[in-house]
Amino acid sequence: MKKGTTQDERLRVLIDLTKGDDDFIREMLGIFIKNTPEAIANLQLSLKSEDFSSVSAGAHKLKSSIQILGDSELHELIRKIENNSKSGIKSNELIEMIEKLNHELNSLISWMKKRLEDPKKFT
Amino acid sequence: MPNTFKVFIVEDDEWYKKMLEYHIKMNPDNLVEAYTTGKELLHNLYKRPDLITLDYTLGEEKADDLINKVKNFDPDIPIVIVSGQEDVSTAVDLLKKGAYDYIVKDEDTKDRIWNIIKHLKQNVNLKEELNQLRKEVAHKYDFSSTMVGDSEPMQKVFTLMEKALKTNITVSITGETGTGKEMVAKGIHYNSKRSKGPFVAVNMAAIPSELIESELFGHEKGAFTGANVQRIGKFEEANNGTVFLDEIGDLDLNLQSKLLRVLQEKEVTKVGGNKSFSIDVRVIVATHKDLTEEVQAGRFREDLFYRLLGLPIKLPALNKRGTDIVILSRFFIEEFEKENELESLTLAPDSVKKLLEYSFPGNVRELKAIMELAAVMSDGNIIEPDNIIFSPKKPMANLMLEEKSLRRYTFDIIQYYLEKYDENILKIAEVLEIGKSTIYRILKEMKEYEEGNYTG
Numbered sequence: 366m367k368k369g370t371t372q373d374e375r376l377r378v379l380i381d382l383t384k385g386d387d388d389f390i391r392e393m394l395g396i397f398i399k400n401t402p403e404a405i406a407n408l409q410l411s412l413k414s415e416d417f418s419s420v421s422a423g424a425h426k427l428k429s430s431i432q433i434l435g436d437s438e439l440h441e442l443i444r445k446i447e448n449n450s451k452s453g454i455k456s457n458e459l460i461e462m463i464e465k466l467n468h469e470l471n472s473l474i475s476w477m478k479k480r481l482e483d484p485k486k487f488t
Numbered sequence: 489m490p491n492t493f494k495v496f497i498v499e500d501d502e503w504y505k506k507m508l509e510y511h512i513k514m515n516p517d518n519l520v521e522a523y524t525t526g527k528e529l530l531h532n533l534y535k536r537p538d539l540i541t542l543d544y545t546l547g548e549e550k551a552d553d554l555i556n557k558v559k560n561f562d563p564d565i566p567i568v569i570v571s572g573q574e575d576v577s578t579a580v581d582l583l584k585k586g587a588y589d590y591i592v593k594d595e596d597t598k599d600r601i602w603n604i605i606k607h608l609k610q611n612v613n614l615k616e617e618l619n620q621l622r623k624e625v626a627h628k629y630d631f632s633s634t635m636v637g638d639s640e641p642m643q644k645v646f647t648l649m650e651k652a653l654k655t656n657i658t659v660s661i662t663g664e665t666g667t668g669k670e671m672v673a674k675g676i677h678y679n680s681k682r683s684k685g686p687f688v689a690v691n692m693a694a695i696p697s698e699l700i701e702s703e704l705f706g707h708e709k710g711a712f713t714g715a716n717v718q719r720i721g722k723f724e725e726a727n728n729g730t731v732f733l734d735e736i737g738d739l740d741l742n743l744q745s746k747l748l749r750v751l752q753e754k755e756v757t758k759v760g761g762n763k764s765f766s767i768d769v770r771v772i773v774a775t776h777k778d779l780t781e782e783v784q785a786g787r788f789r790e791d792l793f794y795r796l797l798g799l800p801i802k803l804p805a806l807n808k809r810g811t812d813i814v815i816l817s818r819f820f821i822e823e824f825e826k827e828n829e830l831e832s833l834t835l836a837p838d839s840v841k842k843l844l845e846y847s848f849p850g851n852v853r854e855l856k857a858i859m860e861l862a863a864v865m866s867d868g869n870i871i872e873p874d875n876i877i878f879s880p881k882k883p884m885a886n887l888m889l890e891e892k893s894l895r896r897y898t899f900d901i902i903q904y905y906l907e908k909y910d911e912n913i914l915k916i917a918e919v920l921e922i923g924k925s926t927i928y929r930i931l932k933e934m935k936e937y938e939e940g941n942y943t944g
Contacts, residue, residue: 382598425545429504430503
């Protein structure tokens with residue numbers, strides 16, 4: 366995650382696209398929190414079994430969600446995973462990138478959960 | 489809901505599906521149904537969406553297979569492929585297979601999808617406008633082709649009809665039975681701005697007087713014995729369109745005052761109801777009676793008469809239309825040929841002469857029936873005079889419809905009784921109180937007249 370970004374800036378694209386529709390943003394974060402751990406787990410499992418096409422497809426799906434959130438660094442990381450996995454080689458770089466993705470997404474989800482407890486509207 | 493636009497989203501990513509649905513629903517005119525699989529999409533195609541957005545990577549289902557299946561169902565449903573990556577060759581391939589557009593999942597998706605919907609809506613509107621124009625042209629064509637006539641009185645009718653198209657003025661059509669009053673009313677309605685609305689015709693003479701109020705204005709449940717359900721009346725049915733009140737001269741005085749109130753206030757109250765509601769209806773009336781005479785005789789309200797008069801169109805009797813009879817005869821023969829896939833028929837010169845000499849008390853309606861029968865009766869491609877069979881009783885009923893010489897009236901009278909008494913000269917002589925020899929002399933003159941040798 367980009368250092369120094371203000372809290373809600375992590376969701377800048379989503380907030381802009383929805384013109385700050387608080388209810389809808391909360392609903393979307395709920396879906397993200399619900400579905401993303403499974404997506405990360407599947408990505409790791411696919412890597413473990415060296416099913417690189419599934420790694421690529423899983424990264425591809427995550428990429429769209431991250432893009433709409435507006436975190437460009439995370440988006441770039443997923444794009445690299447998607448492209449790298451297409452080579453069909455379990456490189457150290459790929460392993461490290463997926464580990465990093467796992468860490469970043471978990472951190473993002475934790476933040477989202479806390480943020481959802483805060484009644485302050487997304488702006 | 490005329491302006492709604494139905495979009496089907498097919499996307500297995502819940503997050504993205506929700507987002508796309510949100511974008512599209514930002515315009516409340518857009519209706520969205522979201523599916524997760526291609527199977528669900530195919531199952532619901534019968535609802536005929538205006539647009540399908542299809543995720544390129546939809547699990548096991550291939551986008552191009554789904555495009556084929558949708559196109560087989562209806563080639564006109566546009567499909568937009570939504571993909572997570574920019575892949576020009578894939579995009580081109582899918583466009584070749586019939587996809588309408590290819591968009592990438594990014595922050596610009598919203599604007600792209602909105603533009604696509606905007607263009608598609610414009611296309612839909614253009615198509616609707618085109619269909620409407622086609623209909624209007626068709627109606628216009630009907631107007632000029634089904635109402636045939638070169639005679640001066642008919643040209644005057646056409647001019648008045650054209651004037652009636654431009655406004656909502658009430659039109660009162662007069663003319664004998666069979667002159668085409670309803671056709672004029674339809675011609676005006678279907679070529680006017682109200683053509684998208686209904687045309688509702690009511691024949692006052694055909695409805696029992698105790699039912700006519702309910703027929704025109706509707707009734708509430710329980711308004712009278714037998715009114716088991718609420719019913720809308722003809723005025724309500726014709727809302728935003730035209731109501732055609734045929735044989736208005738037959739409306740009884742009590743109902744005339746109720747009709748006048750409806751026309752003045754533009755509001756209707758159902759029988760048995762106490763609430764009135766607004767209506768927007770153009771009124772066209774017709775009658776074979778002379779309403780001024782009816783007013784003078786106290787059978788028709790003067791105030792209603794003036795309210796209904798509006799633009800008066802008087803339809804001429806057929807026997808006042810000169811050679812229109814021949815034009816119409818040929819027109820009806822051609823129509824009959826087309827309907828029955830017959831070879832081309834022509835009228836023999838003597839047949840034309842026979843037609844021109846007849847008075848046509850039943851007017852255009854009678855001529856149509858006569859010509860259809862003549863087409864059936866003809867053996868070859870020519871309609872001979874014998875194939876033209878007039879109704880035997882009608883000429884007497886309308887004897888004074890045209891001005892003839894006394895001699896011609898005499899011929900008509902003798903002809904009528906010849907047909908009525910199966911050429912029993914003795915009986916005819918008795919009835920007419922003349923001698924048999926007088927009848928034979930007249931018959932000789934009639935034959936000379938038909939052969940063109942009569943010198944009078």
